Amino acid sequence: MSGENGYLSEPKGFATAAIHAFQDPEQWSSMAVVTPMVASTTFKQYGPGNFKEFEYGRSGNPNRDVLEKCLATLDNAKYGLCWSSGLGATMGIASLFKAGDHIICGDNLFAGTSCLFGKICTKLGLQISFVNESKIESAIKENTKLIWIESLTNPTLTVVDIPAIAAIAHKHNVLLAVDSTFVTCYFQRPIDLGADLVVHSLTKFMNGHTDVIMGVTITNNKDLYDQLKFLQNSMGIVPAPFDCYQVTRSIKTLALRMKQHMKNSLEVAKFLETHPKVEKVLHPGRPSHPQHELYKKLTSGCSGMVSFYIKNAALEQSQRFLTSLKVITLAHSLGGYHSLAALPSVMSHGAVPEDQRRVLNITHNLIRLSVGLEDIEDLINDLQQALEKVRILL
Structure with missing residues (x-):
């Protein structure tokens, strides 16, 4: 069902679930409204091997348990597993497979994901192919086990047709994993679109306060959940209880934050489109984006991500623009309440070979913005004054 501006309607009860799901005060002896923080690394047993619910902190913790269940609910799924980082979640999924298995990845991924699959998983005997999303079916082999895509690619914000790729994957009995970090479960639920596994870097919009590093895997498949739960415990890629406490706090305002990220990023994109x-x-929520209509079919809105090219700018001028910003901060990462700017060709994708960056249009004049929650007038004024510092041939 379409809602405002042709997007899908926002998920019903999302904010209520974020605040209340698996967080009934009556389940704690203290009746605390806020989920209590449990730092203990071990738990008393009634007898040897006879424990109430939790045994050891690596295997499970009350704060992690609450967060995992709540996050699964928000993604309209049954199972969630939290990891010490987004890449930890990715490594957990990669560890489902054995030497000789084949994994297909989109060719325009977060550089950390590309590095993990291309440089680490290959050492473990996995076969990895990086292909454009339009060519995925032709890349499938008899030993292909997984397709890995991003719902919105980093940093060129290409929209990936999840239902179409899910149909291809399931036709060939292949699993589909979707990294939905840039969109979040507030605007899109990839499980509903056919994905078998969803990954979020909770470090970004989901936590939204730039003070926690964590990842989550979401699935409806009990067998996959059981395998990943075993790997989570056996590999020890687990988050700290306090970090889980922090993210549980943060997702209570996710709906409000994402609405404001969307509002601000659309205004920033509109301003930039008019600048000489x-x-x-590049903003999928703007009609100028070539996949704008597809994006509206797949989501209920857009996050704070905007990318743009400075006209005829060499590296020096892009650096001048970025170092001239006063409100927007030049820094890695994204998704926090404060606005961040980055130069992907030097920062997040600096390790990607230049010829490949050229194919992906990750040039020295491509700027990536994570638009935060500041007053929009201050953000636009900051962009205006920084662009005035850029000297280019018009």
């Missing part, structure tokens, strides 16, 4: 020193703006 900007060559092209």
Whole structure:
């Protein structure tokens, strides 16, 4: 069902679930409204091997348990597993497979994901192919076990048709994993679109306060959940109780934050589209984006991500723009309440070979913005004054 501006309607009861799901005060002896923080690494047993619910902190913790169940609910799924980072979640999924198995990855991924699959998993005997999403079916082999895509690619914000790729995957009995970090479960639920596994870097929009590093895996498949639960415990890629406490706190405001991220990023994109020193703006929520209509079919809105190309700018001028920003901070990462700017060609994708960056249009004049929650007038004024510092041939 379509809602405002042609997008899908926002999920019903999302904010209520984020605040209340698996967090009934009556389940704690203290009746605390806020989920209590449990730091203990071990738990008393009634007898040898006879424990109430939790045995050892690596195997399970009350704060992690609450967060995992709540996050699964928000993604309209049954099972969630939290990991010490988004890449930890990715490694957990990669560890489902054995030497000789084949994994297909999109060719335009977060550089950390590309590095993990291309440089680490290959050492473990996995066969990895990086292909454009339009060519995935032709890359499937008899030993292909997994397709890995991002719902919105980093940093060029290409929209991936999840239902179409899910149909291809399931036709060939292959699992589909979707990294939905850039969109979040507030705007899109990939499980509903056919994904078998969903990954979020909770470090980004989901936590939203730039003070926790964590990842989560979501699935409806009990067998996959059981395998991943075993790997989570056996590999020890687990988050700390306090970090789980922090994210449980943060997701209570996720609906409010994402609405404001969307509002601000659309205004920023609209401003940039009119600026004479900007060559092209990439924002799936703007009609100028070539996949705008597809994006509206797959989501209920857009996050704070905007990328744009400064017209005719060499590396020096892009650096001048970024170092001239006063409100927006030049820094790695994204998704926090404060706005961040990055130069992907030097920062997040600096290790990607230049010829490959050229194919992906990750050039030195491509700027990535994570638009935060500041007053929109201050953000636009900051972009305006920084662009004035750029000297280019118009």
